[in-house]
Amino acid sequence: MGNIARRQFDAVVVGAGGSGLRAALQLAEANLKVAVLSKVFPTRSHTVAAQGGVSASLGNEEPDNWHWHMYDTVKGSDYLGDQDAIEFMCRKACDAVVELEHYGMPFDRLDNGKIYQRPFGGHTSNYGERAIKRACAAADRTGHAMLHTLYQRNVRAHTQFFVEWMALDLIRNQAGDVLGVVALEMETGEVMILQAKATLLATGGAGRIYSASTNAFINTGDGLGMAARAGIPLEDMEFWQFHPTGVAGAGVLITEGVRGEGGFLLNKNGERFMERYAPTVKDLASRDVVARAMATEIKEGRGAGKDGEYILLKLDHLGGDVIDKRLPGIREIAKKFANVDPATDPIPVVPTCHYQMGGVPTNVAGQAVMPDGKGGEKIIKGLYAAGECACVSVHGANRLGTNSLLDLLVFGKSAGEQVVKDISADVKSLPDLPADAADKTMARLARLDSATSGERVNDVGAEMRRTMQAHCGVFRFPDSMAEGVKKMLAVAERAKSTFITDKSKVFNTARVEALELDNLIEVALSTMISANARQESRGAHDRSDFPNRDDVNWMKHTLWYKEGNRLEYKPVQLKPMTVESFEPKPRVY
């Protein structure tokens, strides 16, 4: 390890978005010695951009219960979600939201003083009967309000943050246990080993593998890259959510809450086309269904705009007052990024990469798991994951809107609780680090520092984004995917010889971007290869040669290993914790 500085903690949390902050709170309140690493100041994490709401069957507006929520989530997942995890999450939703309210979250209110709830895609009453008001909202800034509230509560709990630190690699020993991370302090350029009994990944998604994305620049799948390089498989990476309403050209998100409040989509003929695709809930069908319908309209020549390239989101009929009260941020975004005032004109929108359903495989306690080689599964000692970077799997092949904020609250907390439990039970001192703990990381950095020529980081990144956009989008075609695999393998080769001209130490963002690209490449490659192998259409994965869901052969989770791009599969957990299974049915909305 040479002269690399080393610090010891009970736990290291990588990422300070919603799930990282929720987990960190659990750890700080248990008085553990914790380091929370974040590439950005915590309130700049991408949870801040979530808009429409967080789901919980509070029933403040109309009768609701967790079992309906569970049904909707299972159906929304196209039956790929693990039903035990889904039951776990939906049962805990009300407590999670109420707890957040107690922390000071500024939810909108009803006249009786309770939390305001609005309808959202795929959320229904009585097992699919009609849309239900289940999304608890703070105007259209729910993620902002939530992230700030969680940060504020952590300030109160004296959580120790390492702001503008980027974790680079996991440290694993011979037994496969995770012993901490190697990390880079961006301001100084120094590398440090942070040794811990528990390492919790909360690094969010990697939507930046696509050209058109609602995701922030920082969403580069760092936790997934770290896991992949450490020999840990990534689960269900072929499933990416394309949000129906990204601003055409800009990618910026327009919340589904717009449709929840009564907005709807129109094609160029002014037709409310969702009535054809989802007769019952129309514009509030689940996102994969709406995104596909929009892409179909565009493909068949009914898109609006000069080249028929987008769909119109109409909400002027809601009136300026409702828009200013419930959707003020949307009005701001539409004016800035689409040059339209939605109080008078529709917003041009297109399906845009938004959310990664896959991730590091975990159980409901946030413990990372992988096959034990004997047909079963084993817990990876010392490693935990929560939020978008984890795959529990509650979202399966398609996530319902508002379930992401719920996911990070519920599983951030349960992972935090498990870490506290594991650390209290473990009285031993920290295990020794392997002698080569940081060698691979240092070699990667040394290569970047010494390379004087090679591939420009942005060129490789742009090629990756183009490839993913063209070969692994809303609609997937066999020849195109096979070609996409070839291209991504070539891009991954190029990524090995990136170079940067900036060799300085202080806040070298060129170096950070090069290291982020390494992580994006793992994510893109896992996505492309997993997608090419899955011979069915399910949720967000839609391929022309296998247009139907195939529950006989494909009701199983994909596991991709970096080494040799190997794939394995594991069964879907169809058995919930306490209730009856929801048997797979054709999905109609």
Add this chain to the structure above:
Amino acid sequence: MRFQIYRYNPDVDTKPRMQFYDIALEPTDRMLLDALVRIKMEDDTFSFRRSCREGVCGSDAMNINGKNGLACITKLADLEAQGPVVQIRPLPGLPVIRDLIVDMSQFFKQYHSIKPYVVNDTPPPETERLQSPEDREELNGLYECILCACCSTSCPSFWWNPDKFVGPAGLLQAYRFIADTRDETVNARLDNLEDPYRLFRCHSIMNCVDVCPKNLNPTKAIGKIKDLLIKRTV
């Protein structure tokens, strides 16, 4: 399009300098951030913070043609109309780490000093604490702050006393918690601010209101805190 950008890298520069960049923009480049990203493609040593690119994370606050703002929601067309060269500098008044990246420790220290969290030690009910829509509305215009520091770093009082004056961002948040009916510590919060520097260095210059990218009004919030303090004494 022509840009003149503040550059300083302590590893190689002995003092700051202004560097010109002439950049060919693409039709898709709408905001200043798009242009900065393009400049970075040409010159990877140019450093700045950015993340959400839609004005909600608060990373890319900077001084643009003399006025603080967020690069991601500043339209290039508007800058073009202002003159032939766009001048970009780091936020004023904070130590520069490198290029447009400033050390925000002092800013966050002031934010933390107002105890930015709801304090309510009454055991909570099993459901949410109730709050009327009217009471909740009091938080509008306050909770939306993104902590970008455009306001505090445009405030002369904050430039002179960054260690003693809470600054507009911190005071806006101070009032956010005073105004929250769920908080039980209004008096302690007012005590914390009753100080010739912490609150009363605000002289209603209103630069903060002028620059806030979220159209918030710290001066108004500060006025309300002052009113509460006066009411308390009479």
